[in-house]
Amino acid sequence: MAGRRWVIGACVMLAGCNLLSGAADLLTSPDDGGAGAVGADGSTVADEAGPGTDGAVGAVDAPDGTIRPGSDAAVDALDASPTRPDGGRFVFVTSDQTTGALNGVAGADARCASVAAAAGLGGTWMAWVTTTTSSAQSRLTSAGPWYLVTGTLVAMSKAELASFAMIEHPIDRDEMGVMRISSPVWTGGPFGALTCADWSSAAASTMGTTGSTQFATPSWQESATAACSTTHRLYCFEN
Numbered sequence: 001m002a003g004r005r006w007v008i009g010a011c012v013m014l015a016g017c018n019l020l021s022g023a024a025d026l027l028t029s030p031d032d033g034g035a036g037a038v039g040a041d042g043s044t045v046a047d048e049a050g051p052g053t054d055g056a057v058g059a060v061d062a063p064d065g066t067i068r069p070g071s072d073a074a075v076d077a078l079d080a081s082p083t084r085p086d087g088g089r090f091v092f093v094t095s096d097q098t099t100g101a102l103n104g105v106a107g108a109d110a111r112c113a114s115v116a117a118a119a120g121l122g123g124t125w126m127a128w129v130t131t132t133t134s135s136a137q138s139r140l141t142s143a144g145p146w147y148l149v150t151g152t153l154v155a156m157s158k159a160e161l162a163s164f165a166m167i168e169h170p171i172d173r174d175e176m177g178v179m180r181i182s183s184p185v186w187t188g189g190p191f192g193a194l195t196c197a198d199w200s201s202a203a204a205s206t207m208g209t210t211g212s213t214q215f216a217t218p219s220w221q222e223s224a225t226a227a228c229s230t231t232h233r234l235y236c237f238e239n
Contacts, residue, residue, distance in 0.1 A: 082121075082149045082177070089238035090121060091146040091154050093185055093213050095174040100186060100196025100208045100228030105131060105139070108186075108199055112236035119175035121149070121238075128221065128235035130188035131198045136221075137161055137190075142239050148173040163190030164218050171220060171235055172213040184210040184232040189222040196228035204229040211235070 084090060094115050102108040108127035116125050128136040137158060145156045153168045160167050172180055188195040189209035196208040206228040211221040213233075226232060 082151065085147050085151055085153075086145065088145040088147050089123065089142055090116075090149055091171055091235065091237045092116075092149055092173055092175045093171050093180050093183065093235055094233045095176060095178065095180075097231035097233050098186075099202035099231055100199060100206065101202035102127075102129070102186070102196075102199040102234075104199050105129060105134070108234060112234060115175050116236060116238075119149075121175060123238045125236050126239045128185075128187055128237055129195070129199055130190060130192040131195050132192045133198075135190065135192065136187070137163075140237060140239060142237075146237060148177075149175065150177050163221075166218065167216050167220060170213055170216050174233075175236070180213050180233065182212060182214040184212055184224065184226060185221075185235055186232045187211045187221045187235065190218075194225055201228045203227075 082090075092115075094112070096115070098111065102111065105127070108129045109125065112125040112127045116123060126136075126139055130136045140158055140161070142158075144158060144160075146154045148154060148169070148171070150173055152173075154171055155161050155167045159165065171185075172183075174180055186196070186199075186208055187210060188199075189211075194207045194209045196202070196206055199208075204227045207225045208228050209222055210224050210226050210232055212219055212223040215223065221235075
């Protein structure tokens with residue numbers, strides 16, 4: 001698919017980053033206390049920048065927790081869709097954000113399917129959202145394993161997605177492989193205590209539980225609460 005930009009890992013070099021023999025030169029992300037970033041042409045492009053939180057050099061950190069490829073001519077496109085490792089399935093966090101009014105679980109699932117289709121991923125998808133009557137885990141029929149679209153293992157099995165289990169890696173990449181750092185994600189938590197009226201409300205007076213793309217601990221699916229009028233991402237699992 002022409003024009004796709006898959007961000008596949010990162011490499012650390014003094015004068016930039018070259019991935020997969022010329023794919024995706026990236027800029028260093030700010031907000032991590034390092035030295036200024038060096039662009040592909042040797043110029044300094046960001047103050048107080050250093051390696052990103054995943055150890056990668058090469059991205060611009062937006063206020064919403066996004067790490068994006070640099071916008072200069074050094075960024076190359078990888079046109080091929082990612083390959084599912086070992087016959088596994090993909091999981092991602094959505095690039096777009098929404099209020100808690102998702103039109104229920106069915107609407108949340110449809111949103112994941114739409115985002116995945118637009119990214120050329122194919123497959124069958126479900127949103128990791130719990131309601132007052134059903135858990136996200138109970139709706140997951142696949143046995144796994146699940147990988148980020150960049151190929152990083154997230155969970156070997158459904159057991160790793162249990163409420164108090166750790167996963168292998170935070171779900172911190174979106175459907176295009178762009179990193180989303182410390183970004184809140186609507187989940188309802190493992191037990192459905194706060195679910196924006198089962199994902200039907202965008203009222204400021206109604207609350208929903210959020211996880212965070214920062215964590216591989218159980219906080220990946222329960223770390224805070226937010227008013228349902230605010231906008232956050234969704235976790236999408238290939239089912």
